[in-house]
Amino acid sequence: MPHIPYLLILILLPLCGIFFAMCSQDNDKTKGRNVLSVALLSVLANIAFIIAAFLNASSEYGKMQLKETYLWLESPKIMLSFGVDSFSLLLMLGVHLALLIGIWGVRNDYVLQKSRMIFTLLFLSLINGFLAALDIISFFIFFEAMLIPLFMLIGMFGEIKRQAGLFRFMLYNLCGVLLLFAAIMVLYHHNKGALMLNQISDIRMSRTKEIVVWSSIFLAFLSRIPIWPFHSWVSAVSSGIKNPLVFIVANLMPLSGIYSFIRFWPQSMPDTVVFVMAVLEIISVISMLFIALIGLINKDIQYKIFSFMTVYYIFFLLGSFLPTDQILLNVGFSLFAFMIIFAAIEVLVSFQEDEREEKNLSAEGILYKMPRASAVFTFMVFAGLGLPLSAMFINNFVIVSGLLVYNFSTAVVALLALIFVASALLKELFVRRAKVETVSDNLPEDISKLDACFMWMVAIVLLMSLSDPLWFMRG
């Protein structure tokens, strides 16, 4: 059977989509439908390829498969290597499904649909490259390049009130990226050539060099996660975004930070930098608690979703640091469901907020008059809380148990933060579902049957992932 370069296809297919999107007509007559179809088709085609890639791979964590290598430069000699294990493929699938839900959520927004879809597809292509990167150079290329579509999407469609915040956010991320660049070049030189991600921990340098390099890497990855003390720069942007697709894209960025930590920060890192792990653990739990509390008292639903996501992201980060590789697949399963859930919640909230804004309604009891939206929203919120409706249920239990076994105090604080964000979301759900008698004729319009059907299909995917998201794989 001929070798199919699945990973290259996964990177290039969205770029082909961009080409067709640019060529397609986008005027008042088409109302962005052509561009939307191209984007949906590109994402669906990529999902098909991911599933095909799954069927050709084994489900074992850490076993890199479907490897592809390309010589890029001869002086300095740089090879770009790609490969995936079930963990990265699962994240890829999760990202695709989240973006699919996001694209679905903005399908009726015709303004500048072409630009929106082009930057979204560009982001998709780059995040695929990032998740498939095997060596440090290709990893860095995609890690940095993701910032461009993100900045353009937030700036053009995020409806951010204070653009100075967006600039700070970008420059802050750029600082992180440049630190990583310098660290990677030092590692590359030290190794005198191509360096795979799984070889980084074997590199031994002088003590000072090790501290500087690993601290740079640490700060670079931290810049992607809204963690104390820089959380406000990220949160000001991420929680202020009104467009659901852009919100989803912006809030996928912490995933890149967590994934980077998992790939770079293996179980056996140099002894000289063990202190960094302790620092990270401390600021992680502080951030979790802090953001969860703000989410609990903040009235803005976008901030509540943001805090829910951030707390979970940090929870997954703590889980991935546990000294066992076995738990990483559980983190992957949970992340997969989590991405889908937050995307669906964001799209449904965005729909409700649009209705509220258009008809000048209060949030209280808005879902009471929207039975279809109410049912799906309730399902998604319950799934997000970790009830037995998705892969988050079992896998969160495993992560929490792991945390309790290896670091009891961290686990207690993490659990407290999870309870806070769960309370915030539950409170919002009950307020919105409350039975309120309205005398006005200005009633909110429910989501269409098509939308409801789409959302229930998403719910089915979540239910199917309940015991094992990789049920369809051999082995």
Next chain:
Amino acid sequence: MNWFALLPEIFILLTLAVLVLVRLFRDRATPKTFYTLSKYGILAAFVATLVFYDQSFWSGVYENSLHSTLFKVFIYLFAAVTMFLSAKYFLSKDYSSFRFYSLILCSILFLTAGLSAQDIRLCAAVLELGFLLNFYLIRCSGNDDETYPVSINFMIYALIWAVFVLWGVWNLTQIVGSGRFSDIALYYKNNSLSWQLYFYGAFLLLALLYKLGVAPFHFWTADVFGAAILPVGSYLMIVPVFAYYAVFIQLAAEALTVPFELLKPALYAFALISIFIGAIGANGEINLRRIMAYSRIFVLGIVLVLLLVFNQESIFSSFIYLLVSMLALGGVFAAFYALKSKGDYLRRLNELSGLAESKPFIAAVMLIFMVSLLGFPPLLGFLGMISVMNHFVAYQDYVLIVAVMIGIVVLAAAYLRVIKTFYFDMKRSNFDRADTGIYFILLFILLIVLVLVLNPKYFMNDIELALRGIIA
């Protein structure tokens, strides 16, 4: 004497003569006429340069080599593109383009002659003449109020430098007894270095930095690029850089090695100042062309610092970085030709609010070129940046790594402001329709920036081969 080696220069001289004749005897000479003639002249010179790339007109005085040919090729290519775009400008303004095209041809003649010169007298004379000629180029304008003070300032400083350089060259050749690079290098090597000898050599090198616009000699650049008409600005921004850069390398390698070594600490400081002035200066500007002028200072700062190590790898890294940056800057300047409202070429940032709404392609290419200038992957600029960082890390120059990183972040702030104006701000003015030729050129540069990065190894190998001779 092998006259074939001089054919490119002869073709340019012939074209100049034809231009003058057309000006004198043809009743109706449009801007396009002078462009067409210049185009064929440049094409002929380009072909002759490639064919006679290894032949010498006068051994030891005027020689062609792989190194000089490489830079001449880039000078002709960038000049041809500038000429093409300038024709659009002159057609839309209905100015006479004779002065512009004849001056450009003279400038190219002097620059290419400087590249082949192996005698310091000839080299200094042609480069100084070429630089002084810019005075007339800057004044190619319909608006004398703006360009007159700039051109006078430019002339005063250029003349002062020219006097110093010619005085230095005169004294140096008197002491050495010859003007040939090899004789000068030998003299420096075999004799103890007096302060006079050091200063004569240093003047020549510093004069080249002044012409390049490296800080602290940068003060003329932003004024000139900001005030001169677009064709002049785009020519001066890109084309002469290749010649001065190549001559700097040649002098440092073949004639003034000893003064260059002694000058290194000062050059290191100049490079650092350039990086910071370039990045900070760009943030304080609202004129797009001045922002790009400061970006050029930033780029040249990095190029200079790479040259200080002065071995094959460092020259290669600096050239790659210079080339990809000049491509991106050239792309941005090409896009400026499409930024017109009611017949006027726009240059202020606030005039370009909401550009993406009216001209999505132009806004997109400017975005790509600016991102490439910052060295973001997966664009060609990343190739330059990886070359630079690889070099700094190899020589463990961590101060420079930090300086470049800070510079990039500060420069990025300036570019984010530009991108914000184009994409996030509301449209304020209506833009005129741009010529198809401008789109064609932009697409061409865009393809180079996007495609070359996919498989750069062949392109980089050829350049490495051409540059290898200079240090070997």
